[in-house]
Amino acid sequence: MSEPMLTAQGLRKRYGTAAALDGVDFAVSGGTSVAVTGPSGSGKSTLLHCLAGVIRPDEGEVRLFGERVDTLSERERSHLRRTRFAFLFQFGQLLPELPAEENVALPLMLGGTPRRKALEPARERLRRLGLAGKEDRRPGELSGGEAQRVALARALVVNPAVVFADEPTGALDRATGDQVMGVLLDTVAQLGAALVVVTHDPLIADRCTRTVELSDGRLRRGEDARRGGDFAEAGR
Amino acid sequence: MTELAWRLTRLGGRSALLSTGLTTLAVVVSTLLLQFAVASNFAFAERAERTEWRDPVAAATGSAVFASAVDFYGGDEITRIDLARLEDDAPAPPGLDAFPEPGEVWVSPALAGLLEGVPDEDFVDRYDGAVAGTVGAEALVHDDELLVVVGRDAEDAAMTVERTNMDMVSPRAIDGFDEGDPSISYGFYQVVAVLATVLMVVPVAIFGAAAARLTVARRDERLAALRLIGATPGQVVRLTLIETVLAAVAGSVIGTALWMASTPLFARIPIDGGPWYVADLWGGAPWMAAVAAAVPVMVALSAVVGLRGVVISPLGVARRVRPKGLRAVRLLVFAVVAVAFLVVSQMLGGGGMLAVAIALMLFAATIAALNLLGPWVVQQLGKLLARTARGPARMLAARRLTDDPKAAWRAVSGVVLAGFIAGSVALFPMLQSDTDPAATETVTATVAAQDAEALAAQATAALAGLAEVELAERGDTLDPDRREWAVTATTSGADVEHVRSILTATLAGDPPEREVDQTLMSNRLIGSIRVGVTVVLSVVFATAAVAAGISAIGSVLDRRKTYRLLHLSGTPQQVLDKARRQETILPLAILGGSSVLCGMALTSPLIGVMGLDVSGVVILAVTLTVGTAAVIGAGAVSRPLLRSIMNDVSPRPD
Numbered sequence: 001m002s003e004p005m006l007t008a009q010g011l012r013k014r015y016g017t018a019a020a021l022d023g024v025d026f027a028v029s030g031g032t033s034v035a036v037t038g039p040s041g042s043g044k045s046t047l048l049h050c051l052a053g054v055i056r057p058d059e060g061e062v063r064l065f066g067e068r069v070d071t072l073s074e075r076e077r078s079h080l081r082r083t084r085f086a087f088l089f090q091f092g093q094l095l096p097e098l099p100a101e102e103n104v105a106l107p108l109m110l111g112g113t114p115r116r117k118a119l120e121p122a123r124e125r126l127r128r129l130g131l132a133g134k135e136d137r138r139p140g141e142l143s144g145g146e147a148q149r150v151a152l153a154r155a156l157v158v159n160p161a162v163v164f165a166d167e168p169t170g171a172l173d174r175a176t177g178d179q180v181m182g183v184l185l186d187t188v189a190q191l192g193a194a195l196v197v198v199t200h201d202p203l204i205a206d207r208c209t210r211t212v213e214l215s216d217g218r219l220r221r222g223e224d225a226r227r228g229g230d231f232a233e234a235g236r
Numbered sequence: 237m238t239e240l241a242w243r244l245t246r247l248g249g250r251s252a253l254l255s256t257g258l259t260t261l262a263v264v265v266s267t268l269l270l271q272f273a274v275a276s277n278f279a280f281a282e283r284a285e286r287t288e289w290r291d292p293v294a295a296a297t298g299s300a301v302f303a304s305a306v307d308f309y310g311g312d313e314i315t316r317i318d319l320a321r322l323e324d325d326a327p328a329p330p331g332l333d334a335f336p337e338p339g340e341v342w343v344s345p346a347l348a349g350l351l352e353g354v355p356d357e358d359f360v361d362r363y364d365g366a367v368a369g370t371v372g373a374e375a376l377v378h379d380d381e382l383l384v385v386v387g388r389d390a391e392d393a394a395m396t397v398e399r400t401n402m403d404m405v406s407p408r409a410i411d412g413f414d415e416g417d418p419s420i421s422y423g424f425y426q427v428v429a430v431l432a433t434v435l436m437v438v439p440v441a442i443f444g445a446a447a448a449r450l451t452v453a454r455r456d457e458r459l460a461a462l463r464l465i466g467a468t469p470g471q472v473v474r475l476t477l478i479e480t481v482l483a484a485v486a487g488s489v490i491g492t493a494l495w496m497a498s499t500p501l502f503a504r505i506p507i508d509g510g511p512w513y514v515a516d517l518w519g520g521a522p523w524m525a526a527v528a529a530a531v532p533v534m535v536a537l538s539a540v541v542g543l544r545g546v547v548i549s550p551l552g553v554a555r556r557v558r559p560k561g562l563r564a565v566r567l568l569v570f571a572v573v574a575v576a577f578l579v580v581s582q583m584l585g586g587g588g589m590l591a592v593a594i595a596l597m598l599f600a601a602t603i604a605a606l607n608l609l610g611p612w613v614v615q616q617l618g619k620l621l622a623r624t625a626r627g628p629a630r631m632l633a634a635r636r637l638t639d640d641p642k643a644a645w646r647a648v649s650g651v652v653l654a655g656f657i658a659g660s661v662a663l664f665p666m667l668q669s670d671t672d673p674a675a676t677e678t679v680t681a682t683v684a685a686q687d688a689e690a691l692a693a694q695a696t697a698a699l700a701g702l703a704e705v706e707l708a709e710r711g712d713t714l715d716p717d718r719r720e721w722a723v724t725a726t727t728s729g730a731d732v733e734h735v736r737s738i739l740t741a742t743l744a745g746d747p748p749e750r751e752v753d754q755t756l757m758s759n760r761l762i763g764s765i766r767v768g769v770t771v772v773l774s775v776v777f778a779t780a781a782v783a784a785g786i787s788a789i790g791s792v793l794d795r796r797k798t799y800r801l802l803h804l805s806g807t808p809q810q811v812l813d814k815a816r817r818q819e820t821i822l823p824l825a826i827l828g829g830s831s832v833l834c835g836m837a838l839t840s841p842l843i844g845v846m847g848l849d850v851s852g853v854v855i856l857a858v859t860l861t862v863g864t865a866a867v868i869g870a871g872a873v874s875r876p877l878l879r880s881i882m883n884d885v886s887p888r889p890d
Contacts, residue, residue, distance in 0.1 A: 049804075052804070054803075054804055075808070077806075078803075078806045078807075078808050079806065080806070081804070081805060081806030082805065082806030082807070083806070085805075085806070086805070087801070087804055087805045089801055089804075093798065093801040093802075093805070094798075095632070095635070095798060095802075096639070096798075097635040097636055097638070097639030097640070098631075098632075098635050102631060102635070106628060106631075106807075107805065107806075109627065109628035109631065110628050110806075110807055110808070110811060114626045114627075115625060115626050115627075115631060116626075
């Protein structure tokens with residue numbers, strides 16, 4: 001657990017003339033969580049997209065278990081995102097026409113597992129997240145918290161190395177949000193996976209192992225350093 | 237309010253503009269095709285009106301004698317009008333400046349062209365006169381019509397001998413040309429035109445209406461923002477309605493303008509042997525305005541119906557529940573209407589206009605009911621596939637079909653209807669016979685029994701050895717009990733028109749014909765039906781392709797957020813493309829196939845199964861190929877949009 005699982009160095013990304021990332025270093029180890037905070041437009045989502053191999057940085061490199069991610073082709077990165085990474089968003093990631101269990105089974109099926117076989121771990125995952133008996137419901141028939149737990153089940157069903165969450169509780173009320181966040185942190189820790197959470201919410205950031213704050217595409221030091229947010233100490 | 241709606245449309249960003257643009261485009265296409273469908277009926281009426289002078293009402297004591305006949309030359313039919321003056325004030329027929337004097341032969345411009353270089357003995361000598369000029373367009377059905385007006389003496393045999401053919405008018409005294417009966421074939425064409433209109437209007441109307449609802453459905457996100465700042469649901473509905481109607485009005489105006497501009501193109505579609513006068517297509521000009529005004533109203537009504545189901549919460553979270561099961565009563569409705577149509581059309585034989593009207597209405601109802609049945613079948617298909625799917629693409633497609641069967645049906649309904657039409661006409665034998673002269677030809681004229689011997693002798697003398705003449709008694713083709721006498725002349729293929737000219741001049745009454753000449757009229761009818769079927773299928777295909785394209789783009793826009801997130805989670809676009817393809821192709825294959833069979837089943841009792849001939853097979857094959865290609869192609873159009881949406885990871889999308 002001491003070796004960083006996912007690292008990035010010197011990330012730079014420009015949209016037109018505006019720099020979204022301006023030399024960012026990053027690292028996260030298995031079993032730990034990092035909150036990425038900062039004001040709107042500070043580059044949080046861009047950092048997440050670069051780390052997850054959604055977009056390529058203009059400069060710098062991203063490594064997963066020491067292997068370069070940013071140099072892979074689009075197809076290879078898609079495969080990587082499907083098999084080693086998992087994502088959790090504010091809302092809207094579930095396909096409304098699929099029942100919960102099929103939504104969860106989808107990543108496995110995309111990986112080539114036949115439906116019948118993919119449904120078993122999917123149901124198991126839902127059961128463990130307290131959704132037994134709701135496998136057959138559609139997202140619209142679930143409460144916000146339940147839907148978010150289904151999304152979490154889907155994220156975890158592939159046993160990912162890294163889970164990326166972008167404002168995962170943004171659409172939930174405080175109590176439900178806390179509950180979902182708790183489940184998220186617990187299960188990620190159980191799996192030994194790393195968690196990267198983009199959030200505005202200081203309470204959520206507080207629950208993570210450490211916090212990094214972005215401002216104008218750069219990491220801000222200071223307050224965060226207190227919590228050991230520096231790259232050098234990341235492997236704590 | 238209108239101003240605000242307009243600003244929202246204009247400033248709504250790329251995707252709002254795109255979806256409003258799609259609605260406008262859909263309305264443009266719908267309006268253009270509706271205008272065409274409506275105008276075609278008026279065009280046939282205009283043509284029919286121009287045939288009325290060829291069957292003028294009889295007068296007790298007339299100022300002229302009128303008769304008509306059908307002449308043949310080579311492989312062409314020529315309408316002949318025989319006129320003889322009884323009094324000095326005999327009225328000039330349409331297309332001529334004055335009443336034709338004996339010996340004057342007036343030809344239509346197309347006939348003049350045909351006769352160029354033809355020796356008089358082969359044609360003009362039939363009428364014992366010389367060409368005096370050309371007949372004006374106001375007397376012609378179309379520019380390519382072959383027509384001849386012959387001036388004769390009232391004592392001429394051609395003005396006294398009865399005609400036996402149904403298409404000809406026996407000599408009668410007349411007082412003028414203003415009142416008369418339109419030609420029988422135009423009565424038939426007008427009925428067929430109504431049928432074709434129904435076939436075209438139903439899908440076009442459904443498509444136009446569906447497009448309106450698409451815009452409404454795509455609005456939730458932006459409307460949610462309005463609800464957040466305190467707009468009431470009523471205001472939101474009104475804003476959307478205004479926006480949709482603005483798009484519809486623009487589409488209707490553009491569509492009508494396009495129709496006006498393209499009438500010269502549409503006029504070139506040959507029916508009944510020739511193209512249309514552009515003015516014919518403008519025959520229903522007041523109705524053009526009515527259609528242009530009706531379209532936005534129809535779109536608005538449809539939008540209101542669509543909005544009823546969209547309750548926009550201020551949070552804009554589109555609540556999705558278990559898909560509403562469509563009830564099997566849809567199947568029942570379709571079955572009842574279809575059976576009613578079959579029964580009524582069976583009883584049509586002796587029925588009058590009312591029966592025809594009822595049958596047509598039931599026909600339209602059957603097609604409309606097909607539109608009820610379609611989504612139900614799609615949903616059943618989706619459920620079945622969802623149970624058996626193994627891979628992700630099939631599963632996604634199956635769930636989509638179950639979830640929103642109406643959308644899937646919209647994408648394929650056009651081609652299904654085309655399959656239905658193609659299936660209906662596939663059983664009609666549509667081969668045209670070959671009418672070129674053979675090495676040896678025989679022409680036959682029917683003559684009255686009491687004159688038979690004398691006329692045969694006259695003909696032999698006039699022919700002077702050019703052909704062998706025989707006189708035979710035979711049964712009438714329609715009534716075998718009625719005996720008639722036929723003068724038959726056998727000659728070489730090269731001399732046949734010369735012989736025909738001599739016989740026509742000698743034997744008044746029905747002009748002599750080759751056996752194959754009798755098929756000319758059915759050839760022309762078959763040609764017209766072929767063109768008509770092609771036109772209807774083209775319109776339906778155009779609708780189908782545009783509808784499929786618009787619904788594909790619409791569904792990508794609707795689900796852009798989900799697609800983007802799926803991409804982030806590593807879903808390959810190929811899987812989504814495959815799922816989207818299956819969403820269309822699976823219902824297309826099953827519904828398209830059954831609609832072809834359904835079309836065959838519906839019309840076979842009407843025409844009796846005559847078996848498939850080559851043209852039926854060709855129509856079927858082309859329909860299915862073009863239809864499938866159009867729908868798949870239209871779906872492919874949305875692929876770049878999907879790619880751009882999937883890869884859109886700009887910091888603040890939407």
